[in-house]
Amino acid sequence: xxxxxxxxxHYISEAGPVIALNGINLTIQTAEYVAVLGKSGAGKTxxxxxITALDRLTRGKIYIDGTAVHQLxxxxxxxxxxxxxxxxxxxxxxxxxxxxxxxxxxPMDFAHYGSLQQRKRRALILLEQVGIxxxxxxxxxxxxxxxxxxxxxxxxxxxxxxxxxxxxxxxxLDSVTAKAIYEIFSNLAAEGKTIIVMTHDPDLAQRAQRxxxxxxxxxxxxxxxxxxxxxxxxxxxx
Numbered sequence: 001x002x003x004x005x006x007x008x009x010h011y012i013s014e015a016g017p018v019i020a021l022n023g024i025n026l027t028i029q030t031a032e033y034v035a036v037l038g039k040s041g042a043g044k045t046x047x048x049x050x051i052t053a054l055d056r057l058t059r060g061k062i063y064i065d066g067t068a069v070h071q072l073x074x075x076x077x078x079x080x081x082x083x084x085x086x087x088x089x090x091x092x093x094x095x096x097x098x099x100x101x102x103x104x105x106x107p108m109d110f111a112h113y114g115s116l117q118q119r120k121r122r123a124l125i126l127l128e129q130v131g132i133x134x135x136x137x138x139x140x141x142x143x144x145x146x147x148x149x150x151x152x153x154x155x156x157x158x159x160x161x162x163x164x165x166x167x168x169x170x171x172x173l174d175s176v177t178a179k180a181i182y183e184i185f186s187n188l189a190a191e192g193k194t195i196i197v198m199t200h201d202p203d204l205a206q207r208a209q210r211x212x213x214x215x216x217x218x219x220x221x222x223x224x225x226x227x228x229x230x231x232x233x234x235x236x237x238x
Contacts, residue, residue, distance in 0.1 A: 002028040002051065002163070002194070007060035009046050009217075020046040022217040024060070028196065030162070033189035033227075035197045035208035043217040044198035048167045051196070052085050053077035064163070082111050086156030088166035092148045094140040100127065100151050101136040107158040126154040130184055146177035153184060163194045170204060182207045186227075 009021040020043050028034055038044050049055035051062060053069050054077075062069040064084065072080060081087075094103050104123035113119055127133040130150040135143050140151060149169060156164055166185070170178035182197075182204055189195045189209070199205050206225050213221040 001030055001063075001065060002026070002196075003063045004051070005061040005063075007050060007062065008058045009043075009050055009055070010058045020217050021050065024217070024219060026212070026219065026222075028194060030194055031189060031192045033185060033195040033197075033209040034212060035199055035205035035210070035225075036212045036214055037199060037202060037205045038214040039200055042214045044200075044214060045167055046217070047214070048087070048165055048196075048198055052081055052087055052165060054081075054087075082107065082159060084161050084163060086159070086161040086164045088149075088152050088156050088164070088169050090168035090171050092140075092152045094148060094151060094155075096140050099137055099139055100132070100143070103140065103151055104154045104158055107155060111159050113159060123154070123158065126157050127151075129157075130154050144177075146173050146180070149173060149177075149181055150184070153181070157188075162192075163196070164188060165196045165198075167198045168200065169197060170199070170201065178204055179207075 004024050004026040007021055007024040011018040011020055024047070036044055036047065046055065050057055051069070053072055057070050060070065067080060069077070069080070095106070098106070101120065101123050104126055105119045108114070108119040108122065124133055124136060127136055130153050132143070132147050132150050135147060140148055143151070170181050173181065178201070185195050185197060186207065195208070197208060205211050207227060208225055209227050211223060211225050212219055
């Protein structure tokens with residue numbers, strides 16, 4: 001479970017203080033698929049950064065599965081993040097001097113996950129899962145933007161983290177490819193992953209189970225989508 005308690009994040013810029021997050025209170029349950037909707041500058045990326053401990057809070061508390069994330073130092077945060085959270089950046093942040101396969105094995109290399117053969121085997125399984133295993137030996141520049149995003153998803157899943165957070169994952173993709181990426185997220189949530197997607201696209205946000213709207217660093221609304229209602233009904237029937 002992810003819990004944010006009165007989270008604030010302030011920056012100092014040349015124009016003066018910037019309030020990026022202003023009293024965020026939020027709870028996300030395990031295996032929820034949540035979309036956070038907001039325009040550019042609403043605070044979505046800052047929210048990603050504080051949840052993942054890439055940035056420190058000005059004030060407030062964040063607990064994730066019992067870990068007080070706001071109290072972690074930089075080294076502790078890096079170790080915790082590598083085991084618990086997969087991050088998908090809008091710009092993909094692939095290393096273009098490495099092959100597709102090497103990009104996906106890289107997090108496992110840092111975490112000393114298994115043997116070299118085990119890492120390669122897992123990377124190929126993940127690439128198969130996102131539908132691009134045939135491109136494993138190519139370099140990122142040799143595949144499309146949609147395929148690069150799939151590589152980024154596979155890389156984020158490399159260490160099998162329970163939480164996956166994506167910041168504008170479809171901002172550079174056409175609508176057809178974007179819908180395919182969101183279908184991958186739906187499948188991962190069904191497998192038990194907690195998925196949080198930051199987006200400015202209301203149509204794609206509706207594909208999540210729960211929709212949170214953020215504006216000027218504050219939560220304006222929080223409700224289940226049609227997908228979320230159907231999901232809850234299916235669980236009730238079981």
